[in-house]
Amino acid sequence: MDATVGIHLGWVSLATVANITAWLSAEVVSPMDADSQQLWGVIVLVVVALVGIAIAFGTGGRIAPALAMSWGLVWIGVARTSGEPHAPAVATAAFVVAAVILIAAVVATLRRRVVAGSIGD
Numbered sequence: 001m002d003a004t005v006g007i008h009l010g011w012v013s014l015a016t017v018a019n020i021t022a023w024l025s026a027e028v029v030s031p032m033d034a035d036s037q038q039l040w041g042v043i044v045l046v047v048v049a050l051v052g053i054a055i056a057f058g059t060g061g062r063i064a065p066a067l068a069m070s071w072g073l074v075w076i077g078v079a080r081t082s083g084e085p086h087a088p089a090v091a092t093a094a095f096v097v098a099a100v101i102l103i104a105a106v107v108a109t110l111r112r113r114v115v116a117g118s119i120g121d
Contacts, residue, residue, distance in 0.1 A: 006064025013055060013065070014072040017048050034085070041080075041090035045097045048073070052101035061109030066101050073098035 077094035080087040
């Protein structure tokens with residue numbers, strides 16, 4: 001159950017941010033130049049990183065949410081390098097955020113184990 005719920009948590013967290021961003025860009029924000037679009041894309045990915053880090057530490061380093069978010073982020077990066085709109089800054093940020101979220105999950109797991117070990121001492 002941990003894996004199923006974790007994968008769902010990670011995927012829904014990323015999808016929520018992506019869908020809000022898509023809605024804002026289509027309905028709310030006036031058309032911007034390519035540089036402004038990339039800047040806002042990177043800002044949104046920083047928000048995703050913060051959400052992913054919070055989930056990693058909030059769940060004690062469960063790997064399933066981190067894997068699901070990272071998987072989605074890698075595909076965002078691939079889409080921005082090979083599809084339209086071509087956005088290399090967004091692609092790079094997506095790859096970096098995927099790695100940061102995975103590292104945060106590993107660090108949270110190690111931290112949980114160290115704290116659990118020191119309580120038993």
